[in-house]
Amino acid sequence: MPMTITEKILAAHAGADRVEPGQLINVKVDLALGNDITAPVAIREFAKIGVETVWDPERVVLVPDHFVPNKDIKSAEQANQLREFARKHNLAHYYEVGRMGVEHCLLPEQGLVGPGDLVIGADSHTCTYGGLGAFSTGVGSTDLAAAMALGETWLKVPESIKFVFNGDLPRWVGGKDLILYTIGQIGVDGALYMAMEFTGPAIEKLSMDGRLTMANMAVEAGAKNGIVPPDEITRRYVEGRAKRPYKFYRSDPDARYAAVYEFDVSKLEPQVAFPHLPENTRPVSEAGDVAIDQVVIGSCTNGRMQDLQEAAAVLKGHKVNDNLRLLVIPGTQEIYRQALREGLIELFIEAGAAVSTPTCGPCLGGHMGILAKGERALATTNRNFVGRMGHPESEVYLCNPAVAAASAVLGRIAAPWEVE
Amino acid sequence: MLLQGKAWKFGADVDTDAIIPARYLNTSEPEELAKHCMEDADPAFPDKVRPGDIIVAGKNFGCGSSREHAPIAIKAAGVSCVIARSFARIFYRNAFNIGLPIFESPEAAEAIGEGDEVAVDVRQGVIKNLTRGEEYRATPVPEFMQQIITAGGLINYVAERLRTPEAGGPT
Numbered sequence: 362m363p364m365t366i367t368e369k370i371l372a373a374h375a376g377a378d379r380v381e382p383g384q385l386i387n388v389k390v391d392l393a394l395g396n397d398i399t400a401p402v403a404i405r406e407f408a409k410i411g412v413e414t415v416w417d418p419e420r421v422v423l424v425p426d427h428f429v430p431n432k433d434i435k436s437a438e439q440a441n442q443l444r445e446f447a448r449k450h451n452l453a454h455y456y457e458v459g460r461m462g463v464e465h466c467l468l469p470e471q472g473l474v475g476p477g478d479l480v481i482g483a484d485s486h487t488c489t490y491g492g493l494g495a496f497s498t499g500v501g502s503t504d505l506a507a508a509m510a511l512g513e514t515w516l517k518v519p520e521s522i523k524f525v526f527n528g529d530l531p532r533w534v535g536g537k538d539l540i541l542y543t544i545g546q547i548g549v550d551g552a553l554y555m556a557m558e559f560t561g562p563a564i565e566k567l568s569m570d571g572r573l574t575m576a577n578m579a580v581e582a583g584a585k586n587g588i589v590p591p592d593e594i595t596r597r598y599v600e601g602r603a604k605r606p607y608k609f610y611r612s613d614p615d616a617r618y619a620a621v622y623e624f625d626v627s628k629l630e631p632q633v634a635f636p637h638l639p640e641n642t643r644p645v646s647e648a649g650d651v652a653i654d655q656v657v658i659g660s661c662t663n664g665r666m667q668d669l670q671e672a673a674a675v676l677k678g679h680k681v682n683d684n685l686r687l688l689v690i691p692g693t694q695e696i697y698r699q700a701l702r703e704g705l706i707e708l709f710i711e712a713g714a715a716v717s718t719p720t721c722g723p724c725l726g727g728h729m730g731i732l733a734k735g736e737r738a739l740a741t742t743n744r745n746f747v748g749r750m751g752h753p754e755s756e757v758y759l760c761n762p763a764v765a766a767a768s769a770v771l772g773r774i775a776a777p778w779e780v781e
Numbered sequence: 782m783l784l785q786g787k788a789w790k791f792g793a794d795v796d797t798d799a800i801i802p803a804r805y806l807n808t809s810e811p812e813e814l815a816k817h818c819m820e821d822a823d824p825a826f827p828d829k830v831r832p833g834d835i836i837v838a839g840k841n842f843g844c845g846s847s848r849e850h851a852p853i854a855i856k857a858a859g860v861s862c863v864i865a866r867s868f869a870r871i872f873y874r875n876a877f878n879i880g881l882p883i884f885e886s887p888e889a890a891e892a893i894g895e896g897d898e899v900a901v902d903v904r905q906g907v908i909k910n911l912t913r914g915e916e917y918r919a920t921p922v923p924e925f926m927q928q929i930i931t932a933g934g935l936i937n938y939v940a941e942r943l944r945t946p947e948a949g950g951p952t
């Protein structure tokens with residue numbers, strides 16, 4: 362019976378030879394993740410189950426990243442709950458401010474997730490690790506509580522949609538543009554309950570950072586997971602990094618898909634998603650004259666090394682426009698340090714940007730860059746819902762790091778080639 | 782179990798930031814969250830919703846974040862159930878896990894009007910529109926999800942399973 366990569370990983374973790382879409386299964390999880398918003402609820406629910414210890418202190422990961430460094434007393438108390446729980450249960454992977462990062466940048470970087478893993482996290486962008494060829498999906502806090510106790514969770518086997526990206530990617534076009542374009546084509550519920558499998562020549566050449574960006578936004582099309590077949594690029598990324606053995610799964614050639622989409626990307630332009638849904642995409646050259654008040658470069662979507670390098674390449678020799686603020690937020694401390702070594706931080710600050718310690722901060726309208734009424738932000742983040750970054754009457758536009766940097770220079774939504 | 786109340790209508794793709802904006806997520810207290818329920822979709826909602834009322838919405842209700850604070854806020858606001866054309870998957874899981882009844886029914890989502898008096902027979906999955914004298918069916922809930930509801934949510938279900946390991950789970 363032919364299977365997709367997603368079905369194979371699920372079958373392996375269900376202890377079954379095969380699984381079929383629609384089937385409800387109980388699976389062993391390799392890792393369970395929570396953050397400073399979702400873990401406090403999970404900890405409260407965990408206490409009600411009546412077990413003394415977590416199922417495995419090596420495999421429950423807590424990352425305070427949303428409202429840290431603590432933005433107010435209430436969030437300080439939430440962060441404290443994680444700290445105390447981590448101490449009490451001897452969690453091996455609790456990441457304190459100063460050593461932490463935005464969770465979905467941090468876990469792959471630290472080698473905590475690898476190809477073939479099954480990971481659940483109480484955060485919708487847990488689907489990011491599909492970039493490594495893992496099955497990972499977001500759940501709620503109660504699901505996390507149950508997994509912390511059992512090391513298992515229940516899942517419905519999703520149908521898969523295959524996306525084939527043909528052609529060579531033009532300059533300035535990357536993972537962010539591929540995923541925004543895809544969501545623009547299929548809509549924010551275009552892959553509801555399904556697995557999105559990203560394949561084709563353009564993906565085979567895409568960097569790991571670009572693949573993680575694509576899988577990250579699978580949830581923005583309603584998908585359960587996004588996944589990229591692991592290959593040499595994957596091997597190079599995980600070698601020397603992975604903390605546990607990993608396994609490469611690949612779809613059988615005759616595996617069944619609910620749908621197959623083929624896109625020629627050789628003439629694709631950088632994409633911009635207009636308010637208030639990630640599906641409202643346009644090529645950057647058709648954005649029109651949209652003045653911007655704030656540009657944010659960072660988040661679990663585009664806060665990685667390659668993202669900072671691309672932004673810096675555009676910003677080099679330019680200044681941030683007088684009419685806007687540019688915030689640059691490296692995804693992890695490791696990325697921050699590498700950016701320092703490469704001189705990128707200096708370059709950002711010289712250009713007139715504010716650079717911050719890793720945090721989700723503005724991405725969810727938490728802190729560190731909230732929008733006033735009527736303000737407009739262009740961000741490399743993943744959601745542009747009403748009120749996402751502040752006042753309900755503010756606006757968020759989404760784009761890749763090069764477009765963000767070009768727009769920061771010109772004060773309006775602009776293409777990278779306009780500042781060269 | 783019969784749920785009955787007045788319908789409040791919302792559109793398609795109501796996201797979790799509209800249900801409970803992140804600026805209120807520095808707490809997880811249900812009563813606090815209830816005060817801001819649906820605030821960015823309809824600022825007056827927390828004041829006008831009455832116990833038992835029903836939210837009726839279009840496709841992809843609850844898309845976006847995994848925050849369980851969203852169904853918690855709805856439940857704590859006194860809403861008895863949500864009826865939608867379809868639900869985003871994490872919201873769907875969360876609602877069952879915390880015991881907020883939800884019903885998928887394209888027919889009901891279309892036909893029910895703002896202010897209609899609606900009654901839902903939870904076990905049968907039958908939605909009655911008392912104002913218009915119509916009846917709609919909800920998509921049946923898988924057996925395993927029924928077990929979670931019967932146990933009173935996932936935590937009770939898991940606790941029970943740990944007491945009697947042979948009992949459980951989907952196979």
Ligand code: SF4
Nearest residue numbers: 463660661721724725
């Ligand atoms: S960076 Fe944004 S999308 Fe990513 S985990 Fe943080 S809040 Fe969520």
